[in-house]
Amino acid sequence: MLKFDAEKFVTEGEKAYSLRADIEQIALKVQKEGISNIFFTASGGSNAVMQPFNYWMESKSSIPSYLLTAADFLAVGSKKLNKNSIVILLSKSGDTKETVALAKKMEQLGIRTISIVNKDNTPLAHHSTYAVNTFGYHPQELAFYFLIGKIMQVNNEFNDYEQFADELKSLPGDMNIVAQEVDSKAKEFAEKYQNADYQIWVGSGDLWGTTYSYSMCVLEESQWLRTKSVSSPEFFHGTFELVEKDVPVVLLESEGATRPLDERVANFATKYTDQFTKFDMKEFTLSHISTKFRPIVEPSVMWAALRRVSLHLEDIRDHPLTKRRYYRVVDY
Template identity: 35%
Template sequence: MELNQIIQSIQSKQSEISSVYFVGCGGSKADLYPGFYFLRKNAKKLIAGHFTANEFNYDTPAAVGEHSIVITCSLGGTTPETVQATSLAKSLGAHTIAVTHEPQSPLTKDADYVVTHGFHESYSAKVSKMTKVLTLAVEILNTFEGYDAYDHFIEGLGKIYDVIDDATESLLPQAKKFGEAYKDAPVIYVMGSGATTEVAYSFSICLLLEMQWINSSSFSDGEFFHGPFEIVEKDKPFLLLMNEGSTRPMDSRALEFLNRFDAQTTVVDAKDFGLFNYIAEDVIDYFNPILIEGVLRVFAEQLAIARKHPLTKRRYMWKMSY
């Protein structure tokens, strides 16, 4: 079933939807964020919530019910907390949509609708999960409230995967430089803004903390000057994600400060990949995280190679009960 057909099916059963919740863990939680961000910015009536799964389970929003859509997300579909969240949402009468790479996984057991996505096929496939969740959010808004920029968004969907694959082909020299420069860094701070805020978060907690065992923290560029900027000094490692669109002034202000004090700053900038050449201005904010997350994978791979520490290496995950 196409994504717009899923939302139309929900509308045929429930003409009024008042809330939408995005629920997942780790990288999947971060992949849900652009969809949440889109609704938070554009919806006039719909309430949008974004939860890590166990918080949803233990501190469930009172509004979850027959007038709610709950979108849960797990790459392999086996994350226990997210499986439980899907079942809980279903038991409360919500319309449940499970987004996963594995259509027969436990996540889908109590889902009314299942959305499957790619992952291993290419760099662009790795952001298919994020893109499909964002598209669900756009379809929800367009169906229940209307969305003037809908056609521009659909046009962008038809281009963004090619933009990512073209970008990653040219990135290798820059990514290798990043890997060599940061391979011995005791800590790496990751910054972003707008819809890309949780791309910074996921790179920090998943690619650096989980997969490389490098100390890391992430924060919004908007919060940078309200505490974190005090740790900036010469050669302190930072990774700054820069958007095209409405929050770029926040990114630029952060970059200016990092450069003023000679921090060791790597910038991944959507502008460098010509995003404005492909995506309409009124929807470009929502395509920044898709592009930036796609190209960041090349940086992570080259860091792993430089450190001789495969991205699949773990101390605890998959090796013990916790």
């Protein structure tokens, strides 16, 4: 299978998993000190990684939470920010300009920050109250499962946390199986739409962040393909009028509470375009994850599936995923 190293993925996953105790300690410490609210903040794809966690807290936690881009948060501020706030920051490089500036601002204000980075000795870690280096290993959501899951457990909002966290140990292996299951479909998709002049990507709930970031940070940023991403309920309030016989529509179908909203999109798209594709969570085998936890791990699992599309696009189009016209190439 193209650029697929199952063993390495599992080994790296184990290293990421080994951070569990440290991250849970951070969760326990901030919880004990008191949490008035939580701000998830980053830029671009990193913000999208945190979307499901804000969504999770919005629906299941009594702790108010907010998802903001770092640049907005810096420019506008928030009246809700106070001494008991927690600001959670994510930056793979650990040096994203606005994210570091925000950490510095929180440092000055005496507000606790928890940063997730992929490297040692980053400016972001340096200016954060707590910093976790996940080395860029997958699933990239793992640190958040431990952090937010533990906070919600202590807050009596996730009593199954220990079982969930135990099962996560097997998630990288299960993600490998999903990658293998989906690979031929991913290749076919990449071949078919390698030169599409426009694609509509739709998703909801736990998968909205994935829908938004896959279209923007992979198809647009790294393949220079034009997309429109829209959430499943919003699809019917504008974008669906663009659907015609030849218009590609892609649905990332959730197994969570918003599945009926996704199904409505699938029914519509099946009827009005012959270029409809769905990647359905229900079709993926996850041998080690209990049914009740499947919606929570959707972002990781869907990443594993879509990663196959990315690798085939890169290969078929001879367009490296790392190729940029502007990002960190020119000044702006």
